[in-house]
Amino acid sequence: MTASHNDKIRNLEDFAEIASDWFWETDADHRFTYFSNRLEDVTGISTTAMIGKRRDTIPAEDASEPKWINHMADLVAHRPFRNFEYMILRPTDQQPVWMRIAGQPQFDKNGDFLGYLGTGTDISAETVATQRLEASNAALAERNSELDEARRALEQTAYEDALTGLSNRRAFERDLEEALAVHDGNIGLLHIDLDRFKWVNDTLGHPAGDHVLMITAERLLAVMAEQGSIYRLGGDEFAGILTTNVSCALANWIGDSIVDAVSAPMDVSKRKVHVGASVGFAIAKCSETSARRLISHADVALYEAKRGGRNTVRQITPEVQAHFEDQRKLAGQIAGGLDRMEFVPFFQPQVHVETNTIIGAEALVRWQHPERGLLPPGAFLQAAADLGLSAQIDKVILDAALAAVGRLAYAGFHLPSVSVNVSEARLLDPSLCDDVKKLWTDRRCRLSIELLETIYFDDTHHGHQFDDNLGRLREMGVGIETDDFGSGRASITGLLRTSPDRLKIDRSLVQAVVADPTKRSLVSAILDMTRALGIESIAEGVETQADIDALQRIGCQMFQGYAISYPLSEADFLTYLASQSGPDFATRAPKRKRQT
Numbered sequence: 001m002t003a004s005h006n007d008k009i010r011n012l013e014d015f016a017e018i019a020s021d022w023f024w025e026t027d028a029d030h031r032f033t034y035f036s037n038r039l040e041d042v043t044g045i046s047t048t049a050m051i052g053k054r055r056d057t058i059p060a061e062d063a064s065e066p067k068w069i070n071h072m073a074d075l076v077a078h079r080p081f082r083n084f085e086y087m088i089l090r091p092t093d094q095q096p097v098w099m100r101i102a103g104q105p106q107f108d109k110n111g112d113f114l115g116y117l118g119t120g121t122d123i124s125a126e127t128v129a130t131q132r133l134e135a136s137n138a139a140l141a142e143r144n145s146e147l148d149e150a151r152r153a154l155e156q157t158a159y160e161d162a163l164t165g166l167s168n169r170r171a172f173e174r175d176l177e178e179a180l181a182v183h184d185g186n187i188g189l190l191h192i193d194l195d196r197f198k199w200v201n202d203t204l205g206h207p208a209g210d211h212v213l214m215i216t217a218e219r220l221l222a223v224m225a226e227q228g229s230i231y232r233l234g235g236d237e238f239a240g241i242l243t244t245n246v247s248c249a250l251a252n253w254i255g256d257s258i259v260d261a262v263s264a265p266m267d268v269s270k271r272k273v274h275v276g277a278s279v280g281f282a283i284a285k286c287s288e289t290s291a292r293r294l295i296s297h298a299d300v301a302l303y304e305a306k307r308g309g310r311n312t313v314r315q316i317t318p319e320v321q322a323h324f325e326d327q328r329k330l331a332g333q334i335a336g337g338l339d340r341m342e343f344v345p346f347f348q349p350q351v352h353v354e355t356n357t358i359i360g361a362e363a364l365v366r367w368q369h370p371e372r373g374l375l376p377p378g379a380f381l382q383a384a385a386d387l388g389l390s391a392q393i394d395k396v397i398l399d400a401a402l403a404a405v406g407r408l409a410y411a412g413f414h415l416p417s418v419s420v421n422v423s424e425a426r427l428l429d430p431s432l433c434d435d436v437k438k439l440w441t442d443r444r445c446r447l448s449i450e451l452l453e454t455i456y457f458d459d460t461h462h463g464h465q466f467d468d469n470l471g472r473l474r475e476m477g478v479g480i481e482t483d484d485f486g487s488g489r490a491s492i493t494g495l496l497r498t499s500p501d502r503l504k505i506d507r508s509l510v511q512a513v514v515a516d517p518t519k520r521s522l523v524s525a526i527l528d529m530t531r532a533l534g535i536e537s538i539a540e541g542v543e544t545q546a547d548i549d550a551l552q553r554i555g556c557q558m559f560q561g562y563a564i565s566y567p568l569s570e571a572d573f574l575t576y577l578a579s580q581s582g583p584d585f586a587t588r589a590p591k592r593k594r595q596t
Contacts (some may be wrong), residue, residue, distance in 0.1 A: 255313030360417030448479030507541020
């Protein structure tokens with residue numbers, strides 16, 4: 001370096017002393033020849049310890065790093081550099097010091113390289129703060145990653161059925177809305193409900209029921225593979241969404257495949273279990289329907305599948321939808337009909353042909369609808385059961401029937417017996433027996449309750465209240481009758497256990513006696529069995545004189561049906577009784593003609 005240059009450097013020292021930076025100088029061999037005193041003041045590094053050393057010999061970061069390689073290349077090429085940052089270990093205590101330097105190469109008038117003249121800045125505090133911030137950001141990023149993973153796990157839990165691993169109802173609702181928004185063509189929805197699943201839970205226990213659900217889920221997944229998505233909605237309900245090549249033929253084929261797959265035997269609790277599946281499906285154009293409407297249509301189709309005998313597949317049709325809407329409207333009027341006393345008993349006579357006497361009548365419910373006229377029970381009883389109103393209807397009919405019996409007696413016609421139908425809900429009503437005791441005041445007319453065999457002979461049945469009510473009714477002298485015997489559910493064991501007072505042979509058997517020898521033999525066996533057990537038997541649903549004659553030949557003497565009379569209102573029943581005989585009608589043969 002020239003003297004004038006050194007003088008120039010010395011003249012800058014006064015400024016350097018009040019600056020945060022320091023000045024430095026190297027020779028042509030890159031050895032430090034000068035440091036301003038600010039180096040020692042700011043960094044604690046002795047200037048004398050640095051003089052004469054080359055930059056690459058000072059303990060610092062790994063010189064093999066790309067930034068050092070590039071920096072050394074600049075020095076060799078005598079290029080200027082700025083903002084080169086690096087760390088050295090302070091010689092006094094081996095603590096790291098971070099520096100930022102800049103250098104300008106110096107040349108003489110001949111162009112020969114003389115060395116570098118530059119500045120340095122201590123960036124230790126800044127670097128430490130940056131490192132801490134980066135560490136904090138890294139920790140935050142890791143935490144965010146953990147939170148994201150936890151959120152994904154939570155979302156999976158929220159949208160996945162824990163038992164079967166299928167997507168759940170929330171996922172179904174989300175995916176259905178998304179499919180309707182994204183697709184332009186048709187969309188198909190299948191609603192699947194297991195048949196006889198309640199029997200599995202009630203007889204084998206809930207663990208067995210869970211096992212059935214898991215097997216069902218596996219089979220549904222196999223059927224729906226590459227066809228669509230399958231979901232468990234809850235309980236024994238499942239749903240499938242179809243969005244590719246949707247057609248009635250495809251949906252029907254999938255529905256039939258589901259029925260076949262689910263109906264195959266399942267190994268549960270060391271026994272073969274048979275359940276079934278009912279499937280309802282609806283298809284619509286995405287742009288012309290909504291999730292709510294599509295679900296409603298599939299629900300209606302499923303209802304029709306179950307109503308049609310279960311283990312079947314049904315599609316929503318305009319006719320079915322219209323019928324369902326009509327039924328839903330009618331169901332909404334049942335409660336009001338009860339309040340307005342629109343449910344009334346109609347009486348169908350029962351006769352004993354050998355003694356030529358009327359032995360009683362069955363009180364059958366009718367709805368005197370203000371707009372639709374007289375409705376039969378098939379039009380509203382299922383809706384009433386779905387709404388939990390069966391017991392109330394039964395109570396109204398019992399009250400009205402017994403009141404009518406009293407008015408008949410006042411008119412001089414003492415009916416030997418009256419029977420009323422009682423639903424399962426009414427049999428579980430704690431107030432049943434008290435109501436009967438209060439309402440049944442004329443004990444000259446025997447009161448009987450009719451129970452469907454599906455209620456009375458169910459081995460799983462109904463607990464203490466059911467048995468207690470039946471026992472108390474028997475103690476009061478109320479007769480117990482089994483309705484629709486032979487419709488397929490009753491067992492001999494159940495008949496022996498419950499021992500009803502009277503058994504009513506189902507109309508499906510009665511009406512086949514004339515033409516079907518097998519059914520005639522079956523009815524004959526039923527009659528023999530009831531006689532052996534001391535149980536009365538009556539054939540219901542006789543429609544012709546030929547029915548009566550055929551049944552009488554195999555030993556049946558008591559009949560009820562259109563061949564005797566249609567169900568009659570109280571006024572028409574009184575007229576009918578009067579037309580048959582008079583006050584002593586019970587000793588005379590009734591005329592067997594239909595009356596509307």
